[in-house]
Amino acid sequence: MKLASVHFYPVKSTMGHDVPEAEVEPWGLKDDRRYLVATPEGQMLTAREEPRLLTCRAEVSGGTLTLTGPHREPLRVTPTALLTEVRVWRTEVKLTDCGDEAADWLSALLGRSVRLVWLDDPTRRPVNPKHGTPQDRVSLADGYPVLLASTTSLDRLNDWIAETAVERGEEVPAPLPMRRFRPNVVVSGVEEPFAEDGWKRVRIGEVDFRVTKPCDRCVLTTIDPDTLEKGKEPLRTLAKYRRIDKQLLFAVNLIPDGTGVIRIGDPVVPS
Template identity: 70%
Template sequence: MRLASIHRYPVKSTTGHALARAEVEPWGLAGDRRHLVVDEHGAMLTARKHPRLLACVPELDGDTLVLTGPHAPPLRVVPTAGRSTVEVWRNQVELTDCGDEAAAWLSALLDRPARLAWLDDPTRRPVNPDYARDGDRVSLADAFPLLLTTTASLHRLDDWIAETAAERGEEPPTPLDMRRFRPNVVVDGVETPFDEDSWKRVRIGEVDFRVAKGCDRCVLPTIDPVTLAPGKEPTRTLARHRRWDGKVWFGVNLIPDARGVIAQGDPVTVL
């Protein structure tokens, strides 16, 4: 098995970008999900309800965040000194405001009031203790530092979706883009689809990870990452084949055991 691709999302719920190599920190990939968008009341905004966020492409130029979108020139973001507390999936997290210029840029993109906030100290947010050790931390990802998916599982899901379409007399679907699932690391060469469900520990390159739990999926994978159009797949088919505990599942969540660097093409070993 090998590491097929690496993906970073500097701003939560926006479009990510691929990396040839990445530094692994205790709370996730360096620079991953350290920013998020909030409304005028300080409540978190995500692409689940605001798909237009996926039209924002953030990248890091050194330590500076650069936002690119279809509505305005690119913006270099400079955090200010103002702070506020934001609820991130039941965690109260103190974040730094990124200023009026970033707020105006995002408000124009979303056609509603919005501001950008930055997690200046990534040690503030603990991982759910039901699946973690004391001291485990996560940035602004939903729950865990990294998400792993495999190409074998995506191909099986594509086959199932094609079967569903044939049963319903629908046109053959286009294979899914893995970007729908927003993974950090994608593994190729897994012999058995969904074999990752049983993994407990995995090594990528020279960095070891614990597999905390499977990833239950929200509505976001049903939104086309290019057109931003909503649809029924893959949730419709996952509900037939990968539904338990009232949820649908794809991918597994990882917690790093150490710092290190991973690179595209690195060997992947189940420990």
Template identity: 85%
Template sequence: MRLASIHFYPVKSTAGHDVTEAEVEPWGLKDDRRYLVATPDGEMLTAREEPKLLACRAEVSGGRLTLAGPHRPPLLVTPTSQLSDTQVWRTRVKLTDCGDDAAEWLSALVDRPVRLMWLDDPTRRPVNPEHGTPQDRVSLADGYPLLLASTTSLDQLNDWIAEGAVERGEELPEPLPMRRFRPNVVVSGAATPFVEDGWKRVRIGEVSFRMTKPCARCVLTTIDPDTLQKGKEPLRTLGRHRRIDKKLLFAVNLIPDGPGTIRVGDPVTAP
């Protein structure tokens, strides 16, 4: 198996970046999901509720974040020194407010008042203790430092989607791209679809990882990141073929054993 692609998302729920190599830090890829959008009362906001966030492209250069979008000129973000509690799923996390200019820029994009928040200290947020150790940390990803997906599994899913369309007498849809699932690392060459579900550990190049659990998918996967339109796939087909313990599963969560650098083309081994 080989590492086929690497992706990171500077601001949670915004457009991703494809890179040929990346630093692995204890809490995720360098610069991955260190920012998120929140409501004024401190509740995390994602593209599940506001698909327009997917139209925002965030760039990181020299440690500074720039926001680009279809509605306004790009904005260089200047964080404040103000810390406040933000609800990130089931936990409250202290994040740094990124100022009124960033808030106004993003509010204009999604047409509602929002704030941009920064996880200035990535050691602040622990992973779910059910699937990690007390020392494990995560950035602002949903639950774990990295998400791994397999091209073999995506090929199988797209075959199932096509078969379902034929059964319903519908026109064959275009295959879903991997970007619908927002992984960090994509592996090619797996012998069978969804074999990654059973891995306990995986090594990518020089970096080893622990597997935590398969990823339960949500409505975000049904949003076309180009048109921002919602559809029924892939959840309809995952519900038919990949419903396990009442969850619709695709891709697996990883925790790195230590830091290092991964590169597209690296060998991938799963003992």
């Protein structure tokens, strides 16, 4: 087994970056999901509610964030010194506001008033204590620092989706790309589909991770990131084949037990 691809997302729910290597920090890949978009009242927003976030590209260079979108010229973001509380799922997190210019740029993109906020101190947000230790931290990812997916599992899922379409007399859709699932690391060479569900630990290159639990998938996976159209897949097929404890599962969540650099082609060794 080997590491097939590496991905990170500087602003939660915006376009991802495919990179040849990434630095693993205790709370996730370097620069992954350190920013998010929130309402003025302090409620997190994602592409689940605002699919147009998927048209925004965020790049980090020299510690500076630049936003690019279809509606305006690119914007370099300068965070303020103002801390504000934002509700990230069920947790209130202190985040740094990124100023009126960034707010105006994103509000124009989404057609509603929003703010951009930054997790300046990544030690502020703990992981769910049910699946981690009191010392574990996470950036602004949904719940855990790193998401791992397997190409073998995606191939099986796409086969199931095609079979479901045939059974229903529908046109067989094009296979879903991995980016629908927004993983950080993708592994190839796994012998059996969904074998990763049973892993307890995994070593990627020289970095060790704990496998916490399979990932429950949501409506975001049904949005085509190119057209923003919503469909029924993959949730319809996951509900048929991968519904476990009322959750629709694909990919697994990881917590780093060390730091270092992971690279495409690195060996992947589960245990």
